[in-house]
Amino acid sequence: MNPAHLKALRCPICHGELTEQTNGLLCQKDALIFPVRDGMPIMLIEQAIPAAGAASDA
Numbered sequence: 001m002n003p004a005h006l007k008a009l010r011c012p013i014c015h016g017e018l019t020e021q022t023n024g025l026l027c028q029k030d031a032l033i034f035p036v037r038d039g040m041p042i043m044l045i046e047q048a049i050p051a052a053g054a055a056s057d058a
């Protein structure tokens with residue numbers, strides 16, 4: 001994904017920055033991954049995937 005694009009994207013929950021992952025965009029604060037489908041990030045809370053292993057006790 002375009003890095004400039006990624007910078008403009010914010011977590012819809014905490015409005016924090018997102019980290020690009022292979023399976024989507026990770027919010028480390030919320031430990032949620034927002035999936036990317038066909039190059040389009042799905043920035044919906046109800047579509048977010050819990051980021052297993054993102055917690056400190058991984």
Ligand SMILES: [Zn+2]
Binds near residue numbers: 012014030
């Ligand atoms: Zn967040």
